[in-house]
Amino acid sequence: MSTTSRELPPAVSAVDGERLVAPPGSARPGRRRLMKAGGFTPYGLLTPALIVLVVITGWPLLQLFIMSFQEFGRAQVFGAPPEFVGLGNYVAVLSDPEFWQVLWRSLGFAAACVIATMVFGILIALLMNRLGAVLRTLVSIGLLLAWAMPPLSATIVWGWIFDTQYGVLNDVLVNVFGLTQFEGHSWLIDPLSFFFVATIIIVWGAVPFVAFTVYAGLTQVPEEVLEAAQLDGAGAVKRFTLVIVPFIRPILIIVTILQVIWDLRVFTQIYALQSIGGLAEQTNTLGVYIYRVSLGSGDFGTGGAISVIVVLLLVALSIFYVRRSVKEETL
Template identity: 65%
Template sequence: MMTSLTSAHEAAPSAVTDERIIAPEPPPARSGRRKRAGGLTPYMLLVPSVAVLAAIIGWPLIQLFIMSFQDFGRAQVFGAPAPFIGLDNYAKILIDEAFWQVLLRSFAFCAVCVVATMILGTLIALMMMRLGRFFRLLLSVGLLLAWAMPALTATIVWGWIFDTDYGVVNNVLVNAFGLDFVQHSWLINPLSFFFVAAIIVIWGAVPFVAFTVYAGLTQVPDEVLEASQLDGANSFARFRLIIYPYLKSIFLVVIILQVIWDLRVFTQIFALQGIGGIKDQTNTLGTYIYQVSIGTGQYGIGGAIAVITVIIMMAISLYYVRQSIKDEEL
């Protein structure tokens, strides 16, 4: 008996030793450069779309950039050589007071539209969370109809609503409120012109914001909102302290897109100018580039203005990309 215990005792260290020998080695430390799954396959799949974008967007941008350094007019459209003039087009623009007025006007109009669109779209999204299924579906259909309407069609319809002789707005203000708006022209005055233009732009952009924010609101945990409500937080406090942090990335994306879209708005302004607006007093960047290029035939100067606009858009997009990268790192 003693012999068996002794042999078992002596065998224990060897078993432990054997177990240590056959134990698997720890996995190697991860290197700084990760090997992407799939190898070159994802990049090869991107080649067709990148080629299409390069042909449709990249090549025209290169041509625009080259044109901005040339004396390019109507003669060059019909084959005349375009002399290279360096930065002369940009110098003419930067000392032109009309360009700076248009730029400031565009930024002011964009700021008003973006703020109003974000506020209205967010309020509608919050209302959709409280509505019943039937009314939420009815509201969604109405928003989709407004969103699907082409910008030119919407501008013509709103132009009829604000028409000088037969407009609904003038008729209501005169007959219902007794105001002196008989044959009032909304498009002659630049301030009222942009008021009408802002209504059209906001009316068409609110559905996108409402649907996007509503989709984000459905992902906010109900338990957190109920707990905050039990703690006595009002609606504004719940939105500021709970909902907004959850939807911060969504708000950032939507705001950046709205800034880009509203800064380069063209159809609504151009159509309203055709109805009755004064072009020199109501130009934004889009219509100003069109009038300089097509109206006066100064394609080189128009190209330089377009390049400046592209640089502004790229700066805004770069800010969005940097913020997205910071959020991913957090």
Template identity: 60%
Template sequence: MVQTQVPTAASPAATAVAAPPDRRVGARDRRRASVLPYALLAPATIVVLAIIGWPLLQLVILSFQEFGRAQVFGRPAEWVGLDNYARVLADPVFWEVLGRTAGFAAVCVAITMVVGTLVALLLQRLPAPFRILLSVGLLLAWSMPALTTTIVWGWMFDTEYGVVNQVLRDGLGLAQFDRHSWLIDPMSFLGVAVVIIVWGAIPFVAFTVFAGLTQVPGEQLEAAALDGAGPVQRFLAIVLPQVAPILVIATILQIIWDLRVFTQIFALQDIGGIRAETSTLGVYIYQTAIAGGEFGEGGALAIITMLVISVASIALVRRMLRSDA
């Protein structure tokens, strides 16, 4: 009879089975796993610091200097500390422009998010051929350069030959819009600017929200419908909580873009607006630094604008993270 030898505690086989794992190998793997994300992010971080960080540092330095036209032609810049910031904050025109910019951005963001979300819901409901047609139209609107868009809309609101005045006067019988000038009055000027900016921003919001809507499980919507929930109830209870992070991110981006809008306002002012009564922060910075030659004050204005945008963005991000927790 052949007997099978069972490994004893002292045998090599038992020793090999009972030997604990090498802790040094596990520690090395953990260190590699913790370092790997930073190693992967390092190239992109270096590029961002080179492209964004260095100009931002130069802008901060410029905001603490007396830098005008004389310094452009070689005179050394004089350090003035916080004088540029003090002059900017003591200027009532700055606060008027800041309030106008905040109100203008709030209106643009609100209309863009509401209309963009409605267009996304429409894209979800439309049959495939009409969805493709609408998507192509949105892409065409989104791809047009801001300057070209502003010029086209300026022609549409032209006093003499604008199609808007013709439709309101001849189509709707509103005689008060005969040769009506939309860009002379500051409120109607900003209204035209809102139309231009919202028209160009809706496609981004619509496509972003539509991408989020495609990820909402259809089973949940069907179950809610069987339970008697209407379309509005299903949207508020199921769809909105799941696309809320996307809406917050889109809102943050719209706030950033609308607070620093420049091209549309500047081009409309060239067509017929009054600069002193219609400038936003982006145009005001240009007027101070480039047109006025006060680069130090312009740098201070740019830093203040960046801080305003950062505070608004951080507040929304913290609210989003708090709601997710």
């Protein structure tokens, strides 16, 4: 044996000194996963975005969480030291019947909006999948215009349509269909009709997102599978439920969860309709209720406690969404 020879690491070739790929069983499982995922590069690329999220979102959430354990009113806004009350704000919120009324009202309203949005969005996506290029472009432009309109502007326009004296809807119902009971009818006084109007506004603005997303998924369904199902005698409904839905199920789940999160924290449309003519006490949802408790009565501590409860509810839904997304990615 030559005295100049030296031992090289197992992963280094003794011929030319080049590093060789270790056999599959030689690397540790954690190291193999790290090498497969691209090393530390993805984490380095995500670091700036994570820092921005922590500064913009994390710090306000921390301040909100601290405030929820304090008696924080208008005096504290102008410099008075807050008083620590522990779980007092949470006990006051959870023992308040009005909070539970608002919570169940918000859950029911969100459920109605999500169901209507998903149904109309899927139907429009199926229609777009069958239309030609010209008509599909026209439908897409219309959807984009509805999607691009700010929520406040859309609410004002719809408020004019449902206006008591000069609304187009009342005029059509009275003069075209002869329904004289809608002469000067107020759609926003009654809570049921108020939420009917609010549902139309929210669904009208949310359908384009669902339609575009589902349509993108429909374009990935193999035509051969659909043709085979049709040759086997499957009708349109069976082809949709047994062939199309399994292919786009991940998209439907993600879109549905996002709609639930967005509809639970809706604020602009409800507050604007209440300003036009709705009764706030009977039509408050979680977002508007937090705003009125915090800024209306100046009780920021109680408003912070309600906000934390809503955040925990949304985080639970978000965790389910993230886990579902990661599971679909690893399949």
